[in-house]
Amino acid sequence: MTDIALIEELKTLLEPGKVLTDAASLDAYGKDWTKHFAPAPLAIAFPKSIEQVQAVVRWANQHRVGLVPSGGRTGLSAAAVAANGEVVVAFDYMNRILDFDPLDRTVRCQPGVVTQQLQAFAEEKGLYYPVDFASAGSSQIGGNIGTNAGGIKVIRYGMTRNWVAGLKVVTGKGDLLELNRDLIKNATGYDMRQLFIGAEGTLGFVVEATMRLDRQPTNLTAMVLGTPDFDSIMPVLHAFQDKLDLTAFEFFSDKALAKVLARGDVPAPFETDCPFYALLEFEATTDERADQALATFEHCVEQGWVLDGVMSQSAQQLQNLWKLREYISETISHWTPYKNDISVTVSRVPAFLKDIDAIVAANYPDFEVVWFGHIGDGNLHLNILKPDDLGKDEFFAKCATVNRWVFETVEKYNGSISAEHGVGMTKRDYLGYSRSAEEIAYMKAVKAVFDPNGIMNPGKIFAP
Amino acid sequence: MTDIALIEELKTLLEPGKVLTDAASLDAYGKDWTKHFAPAPLAIAFPKSIEQVQAVVRWANQHRVGLVPSGGRTGLSAAAVAANGEVVVAFDYMNRILDFDPLDRTVRCQPGVVTQQLQAFAEEKGLYYPVDFASAGSSQIGGNIGTNAGGIKVIRYGMTRNWVAGLKVVTGKGDLLELNRDLIKNATGYDMRQLFIGAEGTLGFVVEATMRLDRQPTNLTAMVLGTPDFDSIMPVLHAFQDKLDLTAFEFFSDKALAKVLARGDVPAPFETDCPFYALLEFEATTDERADQALATFEHCVEQGWVLDGVMSQSAQQLQNLWKLREYISETISHWTPYKNDISVTVSRVPAFLKDIDAIVAANYPDFEVVWFGHIGDGNLHLNILKPDDLGKDEFFAKCATVNRWVFETVEKYNGSISAEHGVGMTKRDYLGYSRSAEEIAYMKAVKAVFDPNGIMNPGKIFAP
Numbered sequence: 047m048t049d050i051a052l053i054e055e056l057k058t059l060l061e062p063g064k065v066l067t068d069a070a071s072l073d074a075y076g077k078d079w080t081k082h083f084a085p086a087p088l089a090i091a092f093p094k095s096i097e098q099v100q101a102v103v104r105w106a107n108q109h110r111v112g113l114v115p116s117g118g119r120t121g122l123s124a125a126a127v128a129a130n131g132e133v134v135v136a137f138d139y140m141n142r143i144l145d146f147d148p149l150d151r152t153v154r155c156q157p158g159v160v161t162q163q164l165q166a167f168a169e170e171k172g173l174y175y176p177v178d179f180a181s182a183g184s185s186q187i188g189g190n191i192g193t194n195a196g197g198i199k200v201i202r203y204g205m206t207r208n209w210v211a212g213l214k215v216v217t218g219k220g221d222l223l224e225l226n227r228d229l230i231k232n233a234t235g236y237d238m239r240q241l242f243i244g245a246e247g248t249l250g251f252v253v254e255a256t257m258r259l260d261r262q263p264t265n266l267t268a269m270v271l272g273t274p275d276f277d278s279i280m281p282v283l284h285a286f287q288d289k290l291d292l293t294a295f296e297f298f299s300d301k302a303l304a305k306v307l308a309r310g311d312v313p314a315p316f317e318t319d320c321p322f323y324a325l326l327e328f329e330a331t332t333d334e335r336a337d338q339a340l341a342t343f344e345h346c347v348e349q350g351w352v353l354d355g356v357m358s359q360s361a362q363q364l365q366n367l368w369k370l371r372e373y374i375s376e377t378i379s380h381w382t383p384y385k386n387d388i389s390v391t392v393s394r395v396p397a398f399l400k401d402i403d404a405i406v407a408a409n410y411p412d413f414e415v416v417w418f419g420h421i422g423d424g425n426l427h428l429n430i431l432k433p434d435d436l437g438k439d440e441f442f443a444k445c446a447t448v449n450r451w452v453f454e455t456v457e458k459y460n461g462s463i464s465a466e467h468g469v470g471m472t473k474r475d476y477l478g479y480s481r482s483a484e485e486i487a488y489m490k491a492v493k494a495v496f497d498p499n500g501i502m503n504p505g506k507i508f509a510p
Numbered sequence: 511m512t513d514i515a516l517i518e519e520l521k522t523l524l525e526p527g528k529v530l531t532d533a534a535s536l537d538a539y540g541k542d543w544t545k546h547f548a549p550a551p552l553a554i555a556f557p558k559s560i561e562q563v564q565a566v567v568r569w570a571n572q573h574r575v576g577l578v579p580s581g582g583r584t585g586l587s588a589a590a591v592a593a594n595g596e597v598v599v600a601f602d603y604m605n606r607i608l609d610f611d612p613l614d615r616t617v618r619c620q621p622g623v624v625t626q627q628l629q630a631f632a633e634e635k636g637l638y639y640p641v642d643f644a645s646a647g648s649s650q651i652g653g654n655i656g657t658n659a660g661g662i663k664v665i666r667y668g669m670t671r672n673w674v675a676g677l678k679v680v681t682g683k684g685d686l687l688e689l690n691r692d693l694i695k696n697a698t699g700y701d702m703r704q705l706f707i708g709a710e711g712t713l714g715f716v717v718e719a720t721m722r723l724d725r726q727p728t729n730l731t732a733m734v735l736g737t738p739d740f741d742s743i744m745p746v747l748h749a750f751q752d753k754l755d756l757t758a759f760e761f762f763s764d765k766a767l768a769k770v771l772a773r774g775d776v777p778a779p780f781e782t783d784c785p786f787y788a789l790l791e792f793e794a795t796t797d798e799r800a801d802q803a804l805a806t807f808e809h810c811v812e813q814g815w816v817l818d819g820v821m822s823q824s825a826q827q828l829q830n831l832w833k834l835r836e837y838i839s840e841t842i843s844h845w846t847p848y849k850n851d852i853s854v855t856v857s858r859v860p861a862f863l864k865d866i867d868a869i870v871a872a873n874y875p876d877f878e879v880v881w882f883g884h885i886g887d888g889n890l891h892l893n894i895l896k897p898d899d900l901g902k903d904e905f906f907a908k909c910a911t912v913n914r915w916v917f918e919t920v921e922k923y924n925g926s927i928s929a930e931h932g933v934g935m936t937k938r939d940y941l942g943y944s945r946s947a948e949e950i951a952y953m954k955a956v957k958a959v960f961d962p963n964g965i966m967n968p969g970k971i972f973a974p
Contacts, residue, residue, distance in 0.1 A: 149748055149857040196695055205695070208672075221948045230887040231660050231669065231853045231929035233708055234937070234944045235971050236953050240704030244697060261752070284613055288725070332796050389695045393613040423694040465695035473698070480698045484685045489700050491959040495952060507699050 049131075052109060053089050056133065059101040064092040064139070075134045078119040078126040079181075080472060087114070087128035094139045096214065096222060096253045102135060103220040103251070103501070112504040115247035117189025118160065120181035122387070123470030125193065125246040125506050132504065135251065137188050143167055144254070151259045152211050152228060157188025157252050161195075164257065173259035176203035180375060188252045194244035196466035198371075201422035202293040203260070205466075207243045214254035215242050218497025228256040241492065246468050247503040249496040263293060267330040268367040269339065271346065271355040272320025277396050278351040279324055283422060285346055286326055289338050294327040295422030302374045302418045309377060312369045318354035324421070325371050327364075374418050381431035382438060383416070384445040388456050389425045389465035398459045402428065405451045410444060412436075425465040428452065453479040469507045477507070513595075516573060517553050520597065523565040528556040528603070539598045542583040542590040543645075544936060551578065551592035558603045560678065560686060560717045566599060567684040567715070567965070576968040579711035581653025582624065584645035586851070587934030589657065589710040589970050596968065599715065601652055607631055608718070615723045616675050616692060621652025621716050625659075628721065637723035640667035644839060652716045658708035660930035662835075665886035666757040667724070669930075671707045678718035679706050682961025692720040705956065710932050711967040713960040727757060731794040732831040733803065735810065735819040736784025741860050742815035743788055747886060749810055750790055753802050758791040759886030766838045766882045773841060776833045782818035788885070789835050791828075838882050845895035846902060847880070848909040852920050853889040853929035862923045866892060869915045874908060876900075889929040892916065917943040933971045941971070 047055075057065045066075075067089045076085025088111065093099045106113050112132035119126050128134045141158030151173060155164060161175075161182040168175040177190065179197030189195075191213070195206045203209075212228035225239035226232055242249055273279055283295055300321050307314055315323070330336040339357065346352040358364040390398045399417065406415050412433050419426040430448065432441045453463050457479045464473045464480070477486060490508055493500075504510045511519075521529045530539075531553045540549025552575065557563045570577050576596035583590045592598045605622030615637060619628060625639075625646040632639040641654065643661030653659075655677070659670045667673075676692035689703035690696055706713055737743055747759055764785050771778055779787070794800040803821065810816040822828040854862045863881065870879050880893040894912065896905045917927050921943045928937045928944070941950060954972060957964075968974045 147855070147857045149744060150855050152855070194697055194701075196697075200695065207701075217952070221952075223946065223949055223952070225949070227924045227926070227944075228855050229853050229926050229929075230856070231664065231884070231889045232926040232944070233658055233660075233928045233930050233932045234926055234941060235708075235710075235933055235950075236705055236713075236956055237658075237671075237708055238949070238952060238956070241700055244699075244701055249700075261755075280613060291725075332798050334796050389693050391611070391614050391616070391692050392694070393611045420695070425695045460691045462691070462693050462696040462698055464697045465693075466697050468697045469699055477698060480691070480696070482687065485687055485689070485702070486699075488681070488685075488687070488702060488959060492700055492702070492956060495955040495959060 047109060049088060052111065056089060056091060056102070056105060059105060060091055060098055061094055064094065066090040075116055075136055076128045078121040078124060080122055080124040080127065083124055083127045083129045083471065085128060086131060087134045088131045090134045090136055092136050092139050096216065099135065099216045099251055099253050100220050100222060102133070103216055103218065106133065106501045107220065107499050110499060111501065113501055114503055115188065115192065115251055117157065117186035117192070118181065118184040120185045121189065121193060121468065121470060123464065123468040123472045125468050125470030125503065126189070127471060130505065137186060140253070146171060150228070152256050153259060154254065154256045155187050156254060157186060159187045161185045161187065161190060168259045171259070172262065174262045175209070175257065176260055177206050177209060180372065187255055187257065191243050191252050191255055192245065192247045193468045196420070196425070198294050198296065198420065200420060201295050202291065207240070209258045210239060210243055210255060211258050212256040213239045213242055213252055215250045216253050217250035218499070218502040246470060246506050248493055248507050250502060263329050265330045266293065266327055266364060267336065267339070268325060268327045268358045268364050269343065269355055270315040270367050270370060271324045271343065272316070272318055272353045273322045273324065273351060274320065274353055276322050276399060279322055279421060280396055281349065282324055282346050282351050285342050289342050290328045290335065292326055292328050292422065294325065296325040296371050296419070297421040298323050298371060298374055298418035299416060301414060302378070302416045303370060305377045306370055306373045309373065312373065313366060315356045315367060315370060316354045320353050325367060371418065378416055378429055378431060382441070383429040383431050384442070384448065386428040386452055387425070387465050387467045388428060388452065388461060388463060389423065390456070390459045390461035392422070392424045394459050394461070395421060395424055395426070398455065398461065399426065401455050402452060405455065406430065406448060410448070456480065471505060474507060474509060511573060513552060516575065520553060520555060520566070520569060523569055524555055524562055525558055528558065530554040539580055539600055540592045542585040542588060544586055544588040544591065547588055547591045547593045547935065549592060550595060551598045552595045554598045554600055556600050556603050560680065563599065563680045563715055563717050564684050564686060566597070567680055567682065570597065570965045571684065571963050574963060575965065577965055578967055579652065579656060579715055581621065581650035581656070582645065582648040584649045585653065585657060585932060585934060587928065587932040587936045589932050589934030589967065590653070591935060594969065601650060604717070610635060614692070616720050617723060618718065618720045619651050620718060621650060623651045625649045625651065625654060632723045635723070636726065638726045639673070639721065640724055641670050641673060644836065651719055651721065655707050655716050655719055656709065656711045657932045660884070660889070662758050662760065662884065664884060665759050666755060671704070673722045674703060674707055674719060675722050676720040677703045677706055677716055679714045680717050681714035682963070682966040710934060710970050712957055712971050714966055727793050729794045730757065730791055730828060731800065731803070732789060732791045732822045732828050733807065733819055734779040734831050734834060735788045735807065736780070736782055736817045737786045737788065737815060738784065738817055740786050740863060743786055743885060744860055745813065746788055746810050746815050749806050753806050754792045754799065756790055756792050756886065758789065760789040760835050760883070761885040762787050762835060762838060762882035763880060765878060766842070766880045767834060769841045770834055770837045773837065776837065777830060779820045779831060779834060780818045784817050789831060835882065842880055842893055842895060846905070847893040847895050848906070848912065850892040850916055851889070851929050851931045852892060852916065852925060852927060853887065854920070854923045854925035856886070856888045858923050859885060859888055859890070862919065862925065863890065865919050866916060869919065870894065870912060874912070920944065935969060938971060938973060
């Protein structure tokens with residue numbers, strides 16, 4: 047069948063005007079935030095119901111057309127890129143909150159609900175949706191589930207996985223499965239809901255999700271602490287974790303802070319210059335809690351782990367302290383950073399970080415390395431900035447070499463080559479550094495169960 | 511090959527004396543706490559290493575011998591019963607704690623580590639393993655993972671699933687997989703660790719597990735509250751959840767309480783007779799928290815939801831209040847109860863419970879129904895006591911009819927026929943009430959990926 051005939055048939059499955067093929071739409075919906083790959087989709091389909099999603103999947107199986115799920119397209123691993131004539135299935139018209147139960151504290155959502163929309167809805171109801179990250183204003187729940195999105199509150203609240211009470215999915219065969227029925231306890235065989243979380247759309251589409259909400263946090267309070275070296279960060283984490291239920295524990299280097307302060311729109315946390323900084327957050331539910339935090343701070347100073355520090359006294363100060371961390375990514379984007387999103391267990395972080403630093407310093411002494419990340423979860427964002435006098439092509443060629451070393455070091459420390467961004471196309475060829483050949487073979491066999499014709503997000507996670 | 515030759519070959523794979531075939535061992539290791547099925551294993555194998563487990567699995571594939579994983583054999587669904595000439599693989603000699611990391615708060619365990627052993631180890635280290643239930647003194651970590659064990663603290667801490675940082679498994683094909691590398695964040699494809707949790711040993715053996723620990727709870731405090739009817743339990747749950755992070759919310763009926771009090775070894779919580787009771791627990795970290803609990807109690811009394819109540823003032827009183835709930839199961843076992851372990855979403859509990867009560871009352875007015883359970887999770891334990899004048903056979907025949915009605919009602923409310931006990935053999939024929947035909951077909955196909963010859967715990971979850 048010709049492409050034109052295919053598109054005409056596809057149109058009969060959806061509402062009028064809900065298949066787009068104009069150049070602007072193909073370009074916009076054919077890529078995510080990675081932008082490494084030229085988008086080349088066949089068409090963009092906008093289903094408005096579960097039945098329409100099923101019809102598209104059956105059509106795709108019949109004609110062996112690849113389908114690429116598209117949410118907010120804020121992904122950083124090219125999992126939502128259609129570069130090979132696939133049909134993009136976009137959930138922009140399945141974006142309603144369908145149901146809310148205050149006793150279960152659950153919200154039933156269509157996949158196109160934007161993360162911030164769910165957060166705001168929870169707040170209206172006096173509750174809290176705790177998964178939060180920089181792209182929450184655009185990312186969609188379906189995409190969050192597909193990538194098991196993490197972010198800045200994982201240390202307390204876990205990943206998106208923890209908040210999925212139930213899922214409706216359409217498999218790559220077109221079957222509609224209702225997984226887990228939104229139950230807390232359900233010991234009736236394999237929890238296939240878990241398989242679809244983090245599967246990057248390679249097994250099927252998430253077409254509905256029941257998300258759990260939590261109580262709202264009370265009087266969130268942040269501290270920024272400066273440490274004399276990286277090794278001091280870990281005992282500080284340990285000391286505070288012993289005393290308080292932390293809601294966040296982030297870190298960044300002096301280089302990251304300097305670049306953010308140079309913007310001129312955020313005040314410095316304190317005068318003392320320190321090579322590393324920790325940002326931690328907790329609920330100051332009572333004065334006693336705040337006192338415990340201050341006592342722990344003093345203990346850390348006495349131990350020589352902390353040189354200086356500050357604690358937020360208002361919502362405004364809380365926000366300002368968070369900006370020191372949250373603005374890093376955007377600020378350093380001007381230096382064309384080579385980015386990596388890696389993790390090891392928390393205990394291995396110091397040695398791992400030193401190894402990577404040494405490798406980069408020995409081989410590329412002129413490269414500036416900016417570290418930051420969710421240190422409480424062992425998740426590090428490694429950023430190498432392009433020297434001004436180096437051409438872009440040469441820089442990225444050198445980074446490809448660095449990539450190999452970084453992943454070899456990840457493997458040595460039994461870590462993950464993708465902590466929270468997913469595999470997509472960008473990490474596909476490196477999967478072997480984090481998963482064994484046997485594991486990958488089993489994963490492919492599991493995929494074949496749900497998507498025997500390989501129509502679901504082809505070329506993502508695994509080579510096509 | 512004859513059975514004798516098979517056993518001789520099996521013996522060559524294990525250490526001397528680590529294959530038993532005497533009648534007492536076959537009987538003891540061939541069954542779990544369900545006791546409905548006559549044990550008839552071929553032999554009991556005691557591996558001492560992962561390599562020996564792999565050797566046994568390869569041998570079983572070669573000869574098409576079924577393997578039944580055996581932990582503490584405290585299960586209530588006959589998932590650890592060998593009734594058809596299987597080899598029982600018991601982990602009694604793989605029962606060591608291998609490693610502990612204070613910063614990661616993780617413990618690496620062999621599968622035969624007993625739950626209480628892990629709890630005690632955590633306490634020694636100033637930490638806490640929060641999964642707890644009546645059989646913690648015998649159940650093993652491998653079995654807990656196989657059944658995704660729940661218990662009395664799920665409302666705060668979740669099921670066993672939440673505490674598994676990483677797993678080593680030997681699949682039904684004999685491959686050793688190291689799943690998740692103990693990482694908090696790891697977005698590198700399907701999280702197959704999740705598949706093995708709750709799989710009841712039908713995909714392979716858990717041969718090592720890294721379990722997470724939590725900080726120790728502070729000043730745990732319990733309240734027992736009497737309510738005028740079942741419908742009042744839910745607003746009480748809601749009111750307390752709004753104010754406090756509950757660590758437990760259990761309920762029981764007056765009939766359950768009366769039977770426990772009749773033992774004579776536990777004091778009554780208070781004088782007022784009430785038809786239903788809630789037991790809740792929280793951390794009274796500060797006086798303010800305890801005051802909030804009392805204020806919420808008073809609010810509940812004003813609203814007419816609570817008739818009387820008591821709050822523990824010491825560790826001894828905390829224990830005594832918990833005994834009111836914990837002794838129920840053992841106490842009512844004298845009345846040969848027909849037991850069911852079912853769940854619905856929390857919001858549906860009142861209507862569901864009324865439906866079941868009405869069905870039993872209309873058809874068997876002489877049956878005494880004792881309700882108790884983890885109401886904060888929607889998990890109800892339905893117990894029907896045998897009238898003294900009814901024969902055991904007739905009682906169980908009538909219960910089989912009740913069973914059907916209960917499961918039809920579970921299906922109507924979109925609930926689970928097994929909240930935390932698993933499917934095993936006892937719920938196998940009823941699986942269709944909680945999982946669709948399509949889901950079951952996918953589950954079977956997933957099993958075939960990991961266990962193509964069907965040697966792993968045959969006849970469990972699915973008919974053989």
